[in-house]
Each structure stands twice: as structure tokens, then as C-alpha cells.
Amino acid sequence: MNAKRLLAACCSAAIVLFAAQSVFAADQSSPIKIGLVVKTLTNPYFVTMIGAAKKYAAEKGITLITGSGAYDGDNAGQITAMENMASAGVKGILFTPSDSSAIVPTVEKLRKQGIVMIALDTSTTPESATDGFFATDNFQAGKLIGEYAKAAMAGKTPVIAMLDGTLGSTVSQQRHDGFLAGFGIKEGAPSIVSEQATNGDESKALTAMENSLSKNPQINLVYSINEPAGFGAYTAIKKAGKIKDIMIVSIDGSHNGVEAVKSKEFAADSMQFPAKMAQDGIDAVITYAQSGVKPTGYVNTGCALISDTPEHGLSIESSSWGLHNAWGGKG
Amino acid sequence: MLRPFSISGIGALVALLLACTFFSLGTPRFLRGENISLILQQAMVIGVEAIGQTLVILTAGIDLANGTVMALGSVVMTGLAVNNGVPPVLAVLIGFLVTSGFGLLNGALVTTIRLPPFIVTLGVLNITRALTLIYTLTIITGLPDFMNTAGNTFTIGATQITFGSVLMILLYIIMFFVLRATAWGRHVYAIGNNPEAVRLAGISRTRLLLSVYALAGLFYGIAGLLLVGRTGVGDPQAGLNDNLGSITAVVLGGTSLFGGRGNILGTLVGTLIVSVFNNGLQLMGVQEIYQVLITGILVILAVSVDQMSHRTQG
Numbered sequence: 001m002n003a004k005r006l007l008a009a010c011c012s013a014a015i016v017l018f019a020a021q022s023v024f025a026a027d028q029s030s031p032i033k034i035g036l037v038v039k040t041l042t043n044p045y046f047v048t049m050i051g052a053a054k055k056y057a058a059e060k061g062i063t064l065i066t067g068s069g070a071y072d073g074d075n076a077g078q079i080t081a082m083e084n085m086a087s088a089g090v091k092g093i094l095f096t097p098s099d100s101s102a103i104v105p106t107v108e109k110l111r112k113q114g115i116v117m118i119a120l121d122t123s124t125t126p127e128s129a130t131d132g133f134f135a136t137d138n139f140q141a142g143k144l145i146g147e148y149a150k151a152a153m154a155g156k157t158p159v160i161a162m163l164d165g166t167l168g169s170t171v172s173q174q175r176h177d178g179f180l181a182g183f184g185i186k187e188g189a190p191s192i193v194s195e196q197a198t199n200g201d202e203s204k205a206l207t208a209m210e211n212s213l214s215k216n217p218q219i220n221l222v223y224s225i226n227e228p229a230g231f232g233a234y235t236a237i238k239k240a241g242k243i244k245d246i247m248i249v250s251i252d253g254s255h256n257g258v259e260a261v262k263s264k265e266f267a268a269d270s271m272q273f274p275a276k277m278a279q280d281g282i283d284a285v286i287t288y289a290q291s292g293v294k295p296t297g298y299v300n301t302g303c304a305l306i307s308d309t310p311e312h313g314l315s316i317e318s319s320s321w322g323l324h325n326a327w328g329g330k331g
Numbered sequence: 332m333l334r335p336f337s338i339s340g341i342g343a344l345v346a347l348l349l350a351c352t353f354f355s356l357g358t359p360r361f362l363r364g365e366n367i368s369l370i371l372q373q374a375m376v377i378g379v380e381a382i383g384q385t386l387v388i389l390t391a392g393i394d395l396a397n398g399t400v401m402a403l404g405s406v407v408m409t410g411l412a413v414n415n416g417v418p419p420v421l422a423v424l425i426g427f428l429v430t431s432g433f434g435l436l437n438g439a440l441v442t443t444i445r446l447p448p449f450i451v452t453l454g455v456l457n458i459t460r461a462l463t464l465i466y467t468l469t470i471i472t473g474l475p476d477f478m479n480t481a482g483n484t485f486t487i488g489a490t491q492i493t494f495g496s497v498l499m500i501l502l503y504i505i506m507f508f509v510l511r512a513t514a515w516g517r518h519v520y521a522i523g524n525n526p527e528a529v530r531l532a533g534i535s536r537t538r539l540l541l542s543v544y545a546l547a548g549l550f551y552g553i554a555g556l557l558l559v560g561r562t563g564v565g566d567p568q569a570g571l572n573d574n575l576g577s578i579t580a581v582v583l584g585g586t587s588l589f590g591g592r593g594n595i596l597g598t599l600v601g602t603l604i605v606s607v608f609n610n611g612l613q614l615m616g617v618q619e620i621y622q623v624l625i626t627g628i629l630v631i632l633a634v635s636v637d638q639m640s641h642r643t644q645g
Contacts, residue, residue, distance in 0.1 A: 033616075041620065065616045073568040075470070076558065080373050084613035087366045088358070102470040105563035168469045 146182020205232025391590025409565025434548020481560025523590025
């Protein structure tokens with residue numbers, strides 16, 4: 001390839017690029033820019049959050065810039081995304097931290113620049129590092145399914161396997177503790193025969209469940225930190241031929257999860273409202289941009305217990321209600 | 332060939348300039364001093380890792396373990412300083428020792444047992460990843476000030492420039508001269524180009540490769556210090572994809588994966604291309620998944636240009 005041909009190629013490339021950038025540059029005129037940084041794009045929960053945020057942003061006439069880490073735990077990737085958004089001139093950044101304490105130096109740096117920083121779904125450590133924290137009460141979400149499991153298992157000796165999230169995650173810890181509180185047992189109780197970290201990943205949960213069953217075939221109750229973990233557990237239990245003997249409870253409230261409740265794969269599911277988190281977050285940044293008033297403290301975006309088997313004393317929504325209110329599309 | 336710039340090296344520079352033009356036309360926020368400084372800062376960790384990767388690739392090897400070795404070094408240096416009260420400078424040096432040590436291990440396995448570098452570094456990737464998590468499962472915070480130095484800035488005019496990004500550029504310039512003007516540098520190219528000639532010339536393959544891999548390890552340690560300075564924490568999960576990231580930078584810069592050909596400054600250009608796209612696309616509000624797509628296309632283009640130019644040269 002000689003110099004002339006290289007030059008010709010470059011010129012054509014330049015023309016193509018110039019044309020292309022005018023397409024991409026189309027929406028540069030909106031006054032308010034808001035950033036949304038999630039953990040990863042492979043978890044349908046965060047994909048839903050982004051989808052809901054984009055829709056709401058379009059309604060409100062603001063520009064939404066999104067970003068994420070490359071994997072669950074990619075702190076450096078989230079830092080890079082936030083810095084770029086700050087450089088793009090966002091008024092506020094909504095984010096779900098992959099690591100609650102590692103992101104704090106960056107959050108504080110951007111707050112000093114006058115960008116309002118709001119944590120969604122997972123708080124920073126300390127929680128006060130952000131201007132606001134919009135999330136499900138994860139302890140409550142765990143507690144709801146713990147109470148359900150206790151009522152549903154009445155009369156039986158519980159043999160419990162716990163499938164947790166990522167080590168060090170506040171969400172994972174809170175849901176775990178909530179489940180224990182709802183069920184009425186303490187950490188280290190003899191009824192808990194297995195506790196495994198799954199990173200909320202379906203294939204890791206599958207392996208963890210297989211190992212748990214191998215360790216103790218008498219397991220009759222599985223707590224899963226979220227639906228991907230619950231689905232992984234279900235696959236393992238089905239392979240072992242133990243569907244009739246084991247109850248699975250989970251948290252998330254996606255469309256797939258509520259379908260699982262309807263088809264009796266999950267006995268109960270605590271539903272979260274990620275779309276509401278994103279919408280409340282966007283509203284808060286718009287308020288800040290227009291009036292300078294920042295949000296403060298924690299805002300509970302709520303959770304609801306979904307199950308088709310009623311239990312006394314518990315406020316339960318059926319799966320049909322669940323399907324109307326679930327997040328995420330079919331599939 | 333030891334020509335100053337190969338066609339693929341120039342191609343990389345052109346691609347970088349085109350990318351910068353594209354983004355400055357697309358958004359007025361791209362060409363600001365702070366944004367350029369930001370790009371350099373975001374490139375510095377992978378940039379320094381890519382120096383080590385370039386050295387290894389020039390010898391017709393490859394290093395899959397650079398990210399995890401870097402992570403191990405960074406948690407060791409932060410862990411020692413925070414948990415064991417080791418003076419920060421000493422902790423950093425011990426971190427460098429650890430990463431160079433694993434570099435040396437790579438070199439030893441490649442030379443004495445004659446295992447392919449791909450296999451060796453794959454094994455070391457898993458070993459260092461496990462060691463890092465055994466050392467600490469959680470992020471290390473509360474670092475002494477010295478360790479944040481790389482992330483600190485000084486001001487020129489209206490722009491703040493990070494010390495770490497200046498260090499990265501200096502290291503590239505130094506290594507450029509080392510590779511061009513020293514006998515060691517020529518031998519590095521030679522062993523990738525024509526190992527038989529190296530043997531006939533009486534140069535010790537073992538000593539040469541050991542020095543290359545160990546030096547690469549040192550660069551991963553330096554990258555670890557830059558990462559610590561940038562993020563303010565010691566993170567055991569850091570750098571998991573940096574092997575592919577640094578190889579991408581090397582390839583985009585025009586260095587041949589078969590060894591013996593390439594310019595280390597090309598790697599710097601390759602690193603900047605990735606960072607520019609990352610930053611520019613985000614500034615323009617384009618979904619970042621397109622950045623991944625574009626990087627993939629660029630890599631194939633870069634390798635194709637390199638292959639074609641090699642063929643026409645005969």
C-alpha cells in the first residue's frame with residue numbers, strides 16, 4: 001500500500017466520518033444533561049433501569065448519557081464513565097456502585113465540581129457520600145420472603161441453602177440479613193447448611209446449588225439473592241429431580257421472575273421498582289438544575305411480595321398483579 | 332525492519348488524528364484542555380501496561396497475565412501500607428518486586444521449560460488472580476498520601492495535568508530510545524525476527540528473554556501504582572480485561588503479533604485511540620457498546636493494513 005493510496009483512503013474516511021458525526025451529533029442541543037452509570041449491561045435489572053430512564057428522559061426533554069463497568073465489580077470502568085460524563089457537562093449522575101467504598105473518592109471529587117451525585121439501588125459506604133440514595137429497602141425485601149418462607153414451611157424442619165450475591169456488596173448483605181430476620185433465625189443457625197456467593201450470576205448459582213445439594217441432599221428451602229441466582233438454583237434442582245421437595249424464594253420482580261412465580265418455579269418473589277428509582281433520580285437532578293435544591297438522604301422506592309400461595313398475616317400480591325407491574329420485557 | 336515508522340504505525344497516527352477530528356466536530360466539549368488531560372489520565376494505566384506487553388510481543392511472545400499481575404502488585408503495595416504500617420515508599424518498591432518477580436517467573440518458564448508464552452502467562456494469570464483474592468477479598472482504602480501522587484495534578488495555564496500521564500509519556504520516550512539505540516534493544520527485535528541468528532551470534536536467549544519479561548513485570552508494577560493513584564484504592568478486581576486491552580493497543584499501534592517488527596510509540600498511539608473513542612463517544616452520548624464494536628473493527632483494520640504492507644514490501 002503506497003502513500004498515495006493511503007492518502008486516498010484517509011480522505012474518503014474523513015468524508016465518511018464527517019457525515020457520520022452529523023448523525024451522532026443530532027441531539028446536542030438539550031439544555032440539561034444527566035448521566036446514568038450502572039454496574040454492567042449484562043444484568044437485565046440494569047438494562048431495564050436504563051430503558052426506563054431513557055424513556056423518561058425523552059418525556060422530560062433532557063439528554064441522558066449512559067455508561068457502565070465491563071463486569072460486576074469493575075470499579076475503574078465506572079470511574080472512567082463518570083469522569084467522561086462530567087467532561088460532557090452533566091448536571092448530575094445517577095449510579096449503581098459496583099463497589100460501594102471504592103467509588104467514594106470519585107463521587108466526592110465530582111460533588112466538589114457541583115455535580116449532584118445520586119446512588120440508585122445500592123448505597124455508597126458511607127451512605128452520606130452521595131447527595132441522595134434512592135433504593136428498595138433491601139433488608140425489607142429479604143424480610144418479606146423470609147416471613148413468607150417461615151409461614152409456608154410451618155410444621156417442617158427447615159434445611160436452608162443461601163445463595164448470596166457478591167462478597168462485600170451492601171445489597172447482598174442487607175437482603176441476607178433481612179431474610180434471616182423474617183425467618184426468625186440468626187446467622188450461623190444449624191438450619192442453614194450452605195451459604196455460597198454467586199455474584200448474582202445464573203451459572204455460578206447453578207454450580208453453587210449443585211455443590212450445596214451434593215453437600216446436603218436434605219435441603220428443602222433456597223434463599224436466592226436475585227432472580228438470576230434463583231433460576232440457576234432451579235436448574236440444578238430440576239436436574240437433581242428435587243423440584244417437589246425444595247422451595248425457592250427470590251428477589252427482583254422482573255417479568256421473568258413473576259412468570260416463575262406463576263409457574264411455581266419460585267414460591268415467592270420480592271418485587272423491586274427500578275424504573276421508579278431511575279425516574280425519581282432524574283426528577284431530582286432536574287430539580288437541582290432548575291432550582292439548585294439537592295436531594296438528601298434515603299428515599300424508599302418500595303417493594304412488594306409476590307406469590308400465588310396466600311399465607312396468613314402477610315400482605316401478598318398475586319402473580320397477575322405482578323405481571324402488570326413487573327419490570328423488564330418478555331424473554 | 333528498523334525503519335522509524337512503518338506504514339501501519341503511520342496508519343495508527345492517522346486514525347488517531349481522524350478520530351480526534353471527528354469528535355471535535357461532534358461536540359465542542361472534546362477539545363477542551365481538561366478533556367484532553369482526562370483522556371491522557373484514562374490512558375495511563377493501560378498505556379504503561381502496554382509498554383511491557385510491547386516488549387514481550389516484540390520477542391514473539393504474548394502476556395495474558397499483565398492485568399492480574401498489576402492487580403496483585405497494587406493490592407500488595409496498598410495492603411502493606413494500610414494494614415501493616417509499612418512506609419509507603421518501601422511498600423511501593425515491594426509491590427514492584429512482586430510484579431517483576433512474576434515477570435521473571437514467566438520468563439523462566441518460557442526459556443527453561445520452553446513452554447509457549449501463551450500457556451505460561453495463562454497459568455500465571457490464574458495464579459496471580461487467586462493470590463490477589465487470597466490476599467484480600469475487599470478493596471483497600473485509606474491510602475497514605477504518597478500513593479495518590481500519580482493521580483495528583485499540576486497546572487499549566489488553565490489545564491490540570493496528572494503526574495501519572497506525564498510519567499507514561501516519559502516512559503514511552505525512554506523505551507523508544509532504549510529499543511532503538513541500545514544493543515539490548517536490537518537484540519529484543521532480533522529474537523522476535525530471527526531467533527536462529529541470535530543464537531549464532533552467541534547472544535544468550537535465556538538472559539535476553541528473562542530480562543524482557545522481568546522488565547515487563549516492572550512496568551505492570553508501575554501501572555499498578557498509577558492505578559492506585561488514579562482510583563485512590565487497592566482493588567483486587569482491577570485489570571481483569573487489561574490483557575486484551577493492552578494487546579489491542581499494541582496491535583492498533585502497528586506492532587506485529589509475530590514479533591520482530593514494530594514501534595513502541597505506535598503502542599502509545601494505539602492506547603490513545605482506544606481512550607479517545609471511549610471518551611468521545613461518551614461525550615456525544617453514544618451508547619458505549621458501540622465503542623466496543625468500533626474497537627473490534629479497528630483491530631481488524633490495523634492487522635489487515637499491517638499484513639498488506641508487509642506483503643507489498645516483499
